[in-house]
Amino acid sequence: MLDALSAWLTFDLMGLTPGTHLGEAVWFFLYDVPKVLLLLVSVVFLMGVVHSYISPERTRAWLANKPLGLGNVMAAGLGIVTPFCSCSAVPLFIGFLSAGVPLGVTFSFLISAPMVNEVALALLFGLFGWKVAALYLGLGLAVAIVAGLVIGRLGMEHHLEDWVRKIQMGAAPDLGNGTPTWRDRFRSGTAHVKEIVGRVWPWLIAGIAIGAGIHGYVPQDLMAGIMGKEQWWAVPAAVLLGVPMYSNAAGILPVIQALLGKGAALGTVLAFMMSVIALSAPEMVILRKVLKPTLIAVFAGVVAAGIMLVGFVFNAVL
């Protein structure tokens, strides 16, 4: 239906010719924007409702004293659905550790939470279809679980900054919220949409506009030479390139989709995206407050290795 509507708007109403650069670009834009926005709003709304069932305090209680393995799997899953903003990463990290959540399990949570986020999933679903979204979900979880397991096995507790281990965490406050009603849950959903979609929509539109430009104007297979499957170094290069970038999935995915259409390999671009989201330089700076350099390096190394593996697997399979 959207397909027909956007074609009508572009070719009939605006009188552009199908097959021309401008016509293709405008059609692509008018088709993608409503489709992706609709999906994004629904997924974010649902996630807001889910948030009303789960709080970081609850997640912490579930994860406390769980063994490595089971704990990592639970932590990676809970990382997707637990509401918390990235600026809370440090207090959350310390809060988890002080309540007896093992270090490796805490890392699984901290890796999965930003990487497998609802915006990325909604956009992948909207732009690439459910198979790619499901693969991303599964592999993102796998990276978080395995990286947490490795860090847990290495027994790196003494690589936390000294002040972190000395900290006295107060008892969790009783906020007296009671059990939320359905009304509250829906309100949580709408609030989440306002917050997330309100923040990302300009990026999304800009991303789709750039993507539309690429779709209409960049010659076919231009990207195949740079980001295609044949270049083994493309995956590591994409991961490295992603580290200093700090962007959100909303702006970057539509561009990626357009690049794919021009011959870039999916594994390479997914590795790039995971790296942009999960290995951002600003986040390293925040984590440096609580982790000694060795542990930061191990964290970055393990996650980067995991992401590269995902990139290679995708390129090999698809």
Add this chain to the structure above:
Amino acid sequence: MKNVKVLGSGCANCETTAKLIADIADAKGIQIELEKVTDMAAILGYGVMTTPGVVIDGKVVHAGGVPDRDKVAGWLAPAAGGGGCCGGCC
């Protein structure tokens, strides 16, 4: 006068929260003493692990995210009687 502390490491949401509380207090003509607590050990000492958190007269009333306007107005409303809460009295 109520003492209001906003707990947070200085992220955008923490600033928004502090400003929101100051604005609402202003609009209602309520005098408050507003403090920003950025020291991580102090924040964790309150048992708060998601910022921004809000502490009114030493009691944590909120954690994680920017609070609703209604909620803030509720916290700032003068407590009835001799400083206790919940009294329905004049």
